[in-house]
Amino acid sequence: MVRVILHGCNGKMGRVLDGIISKEEPNMEVVAGVDPYDGISNPYPVFPSIKDCTVDADVIIDFASAKAVDDLLDYALAKKVPVVLCTTGLSPEQIARVGEASKSVAILRSANMSLGINLLLQLVKKAAVVLSESGFDIEIVERHHNQKLDAPSGTALALADSINDALDQSLEYVFDRSQVRKKREKKELGISAVRGGSIVGEHEIIYAGLDEVIEFKHTAYSKSIFAKGAVSAAKYLYDKGPGLYDMQQVIAAQTEE
Numbered sequence: 001m002v003r004v005i006l007h008g009c010n011g012k013m014g015r016v017l018d019g020i021i022s023k024e025e026p027n028m029e030v031v032a033g034v035d036p037y038d039g040i041s042n043p044y045p046v047f048p049s050i051k052d053c054t055v056d057a058d059v060i061i062d063f064a065s066a067k068a069v070d071d072l073l074d075y076a077l078a079k080k081v082p083v084v085l086c087t088t089g090l091s092p093e094q095i096a097r098v099g100e101a102s103k104s105v106a107i108l109r110s111a112n113m114s115l116g117i118n119l120l121l122q123l124v125k126k127a128a129v130v131l132s133e134s135g136f137d138i139e140i141v142e143r144h145h146n147q148k149l150d151a152p153s154g155t156a157l158a159l160a161d162s163i164n165d166a167l168d169q170s171l172e173y174v175f176d177r178s179q180v181r182k183k184r185e186k187k188e189l190g191i192s193a194v195r196g197g198s199i200v201g202e203h204e205i206i207y208a209g210l211d212e213v214i215e216f217k218h219t220a221y222s223k224s225i226f227a228k229g230a231v232s233a234a235k236y237l238y239d240k241g242p243g244l245y246d247m248q249q250v251i252a253a254q255t256e257e
Helices: 012-024 066-079 092-101 115-132 154-166 224-237 247-256
Strands: 002-007 028-034 059-062 083-085 106-109 137-144 172-174 188-195 201-209 212-220 243-245
Touching (some): 002 012, 002 224, 012 224, 059 066, 059 224, 083 224, 092 106, 115 137, 115 154, 115 201, 115 224, 115 247, 137 154, 154 188, 154 201
Parallel strands (some): 002 059, 059 083, 083 106
Antiparallel strands (some): 201 212
């Protein structure tokens, strides 16, 4: 039985995760939750901060907020509990600290937990190599609900990084063209964010060439795709040694089974 702490248990993703684990995962159990909001009745103890948690677990699944990540890392290091880190919007200092912490405890960090997005990360890389040589411009447009705090999304940045890795870091990210009146530079990679309504998540990668356009698009219709990915990641991670893991390794492990 894999014992799980849900970090951010009373948020939207936390509630979805709780439902999936309790109904679909007979070999997993949520033994504790962490959330400053206590207006929901849970069948397990809920602590206002991870620092207050007194329940032992095999893995932590995190869908909380960036401001809670530092305490989460402190706890994981002290207890040697692996973490599936799904929170986005981390500062450069926090990202560096995640890397340092992974030397002592297993951490799986992903900007997006869905299978489709992680496949897309590979597809956009291959397309970039072929199309960039032919003069195609590359743009990313992401759309999310009006409650999302960070922009652009962590997934949009991950897609941009995958493309830029394939092109030897030759592209410059451009987030706002409103302040400068000039033509688009060939080495730009534009990233635009749209916020509105209840959009779960859309990511569109546009390769625009002379007289032709190629587009990749991923649309999330519910949060369950991210929760299911996080559950798969927790199963993969809970018995792993120290290291920084990602969803590509989870997918590879599932393929080998």
